[in-house]
Amino acid sequence: MSFSALTTAIAVAAAPVPSSGAPATVAAAGFESTTLDPASPLVEPAAGSVGVPVPAAPAQSMEPAPSTEPTESTVRDSLAQFESKVPGPAAVQGEIVVTGRRPSPGDPLEELNSTAFEATQSVDKAIVAPVAFAYKEIMPRPVRMGLRNFLHNLGEPIVFLNYMLQLKPGKAAETFGRFAINTAIGGAGLIDVAKRKPFNLPHRRNGFANTLGYYGVKPGPYFYLPLIGSTTLRDFIGNRVDMFLLPMAFGRQFNRPEFVIPVAVLSELDHRIEFDDELTAIRATRDPYVAARTYYLQKRQAEIDALHGRKGPTVPVIVPGPASSDAAPAPIPPAPVEVIPPRPDLIRQ
Numbered sequence: 079m080s081f082s083a084l085t086t087a088i089a090v091a092a093a094p095v096p097s098s099g100a101p102a103t104v105a106a107a108g109f110e111s112t113t114l115d116p117a118s119p120l121v122e123p124a125a126g127s128v129g130v131p132v133p134a135a136p137a138q139s140m141e142p143a144p145s146t147e148p149t150e151s152t153v154r155d156s157l158a159q160f161e162s163k164v165p166g167p168a169a170v171q172g173e174i175v176v177t178g179r180r181p182s183p184g185d186p187l188e189e190l191n192s193t194a195f196e197a198t199q200s201v202d203k204a205i206v207a208p209v210a211f212a213y214k215e216i217m218p219r220p221v222r223m224g225l226r227n228f229l230h231n232l233g234e235p236i237v238f239l240n241y242m243l244q245l246k247p248g249k250a251a252e253t254f255g256r257f258a259i260n261t262a263i264g265g266a267g268l269i270d271v272a273k274r275k276p277f278n279l280p281h282r283r284n285g286f287a288n289t290l291g292y293y294g295v296k297p298g299p300y301f302y303l304p305l306i307g308s309t310t311l312r313d314f315i316g317n318r319v320d321m322f323l324l325p326m327a328f329g330r331q332f333n334r335p336e337f338v339i340p341v342a343v344l345s346e347l348d349h350r351i352e353f354d355d356e357l358t359a360i361r362a363t364r365d366p367y368v369a370a371r372t373y374y375l376q377k378r379q380a381e382i383d384a385l386h387g388r389k390g391p392t393v394p395v396i397v398p399g400p401a402s403s404d405a406a407p408a409p410i411p412p413a414p415v416e417v418i419p420p421r422p423d424l425i426r427q
Contacts, residue, residue, distance in 0.1 A: 179365060184300050184375070191302040195367045198304060202350075202357075210350040224268040225344055230281050231260050231267025232328070236320050237284040244284075244292050244385060252279050286323075287316025291382040300371055308374035 182188060214222070234257035241250035256272040256279045264271040272279040290312050291297070298311030309317075325333040356373065363369040 179368060182300075182371075184297070185371065186299050187301065191300065191371075192367045194304055195302045195370065198302070198307070199361070199366070206346075206350055207354075210347045213344075213347045214351050222348055224265075225341075226348055227260070227264070227270045228267045229341070229345055230270070231257060231264070232324070233283070233320075234260075235328075236286075236323060237282060239323070240284040240286060240289045243286075243289045246385075249282065253282065253284075255279055256281065285316055286319040287313040288382065288385060290316050291378070292385045297375065297378065300375065302367075302370070308370060310375075310378070313378065 179188070185191060234253055238250050238253040238257065241247075241253060255277070259272040259277060259279070260267045260270060270281065271277070273281060295312050297313070301309050301311070301314065303309060303314075306314075360366050360369045360373060
């Protein structure tokens with residue numbers, strides 16, 4: 079086979095397959111193709127090749143038409159082009175795609191925290207709240223107030239120590255005076271004598287978590303833990319330090335289960351009664367978990383700011399919108415800036 083015949087065969091083999099009624103050429107190795115008119119006689123082939131008669135196209139069109147038979151490469155290219163132009167689910171016009179709440183950088187375990195929050199709310203509605211309000215109805219208010227005063231007095235040494243660490247000797251002295259007066263003439267703190275005239279020494283809460291925040295330690299990631307509730311890494315560590323210091327101040331007997339368990343249960347019930355208004359407002363929002371997180375973080379920041387003197391009488395806490403579009407927004411009651419929850423050992427964070 080000559081070199082020209084070989085190149086001609088390769089070129090013809092690579093050409094598109096003609097459609098029906100179009101002129102076609104057929105070539106194989108060692109053959110040259112030619113085009114014949116149906117009425118014309120057999121054309122003599124060129125030297126070294128064999129002619130194959132093929133029906134010719136009409137006289138008005140001698141150009142071959144593009145092939146309509148898809149090849150494997152054509153199909154693959156078409157699919158790739160189609161997939162690149164098909165919009166994803168979020169891009170379909172008129173479709174609403176629910177992607178969940180917006181991620182919060184300060185809440186890396188949001189899914190786990192949200193699950194713990196929902197489980198806690200279910201337990202609260204089924205068990206804790208009914209028991210707490212039954213306790214409120216059964217137990218006389220003076221008895222409940224006496225227990226609350228006793229727990230406050232139990233935490234006064236922790237408050238005193240942290241005011242000293244924060245270089246606030248005035249408030250530390252007032253705290254020491256409260257503890258001495260209530261312990262001596264208030265029945266070990268069951269009666270808050272110190273807040274009355276002529277002493278006028280108000281109760282303040284403080285703890286190591288506040289000391290860390292006072293010196294610029296950031297809250298760190300947010301957590302919602304069973305039996306503890308909302309907290310951050312800084313607050314969790316600070317409150318564990320308070321729990322460690324309490325037995326050192328009063329002795330190991332205050333860390334025994336027979337004392338810790340009943341007092342912790344009664345303290346939790348009392349705290350649940352106090353927190354009912356805030357919890358009701360939180361549950362009325364569109365996303366109660368985000369509302370609870372927002373309330374806690376803003377309240378804690380207000381308490382740290384109060385230690386620096388950056389405070390007003392109260393700090394309003396803004397939470398997300400209502401649970402339904404028809405309901406009015408459910409604001410959270412303002413958080414008193416002087417209420418700083420260290421809750422040592424027996425008191426819920």
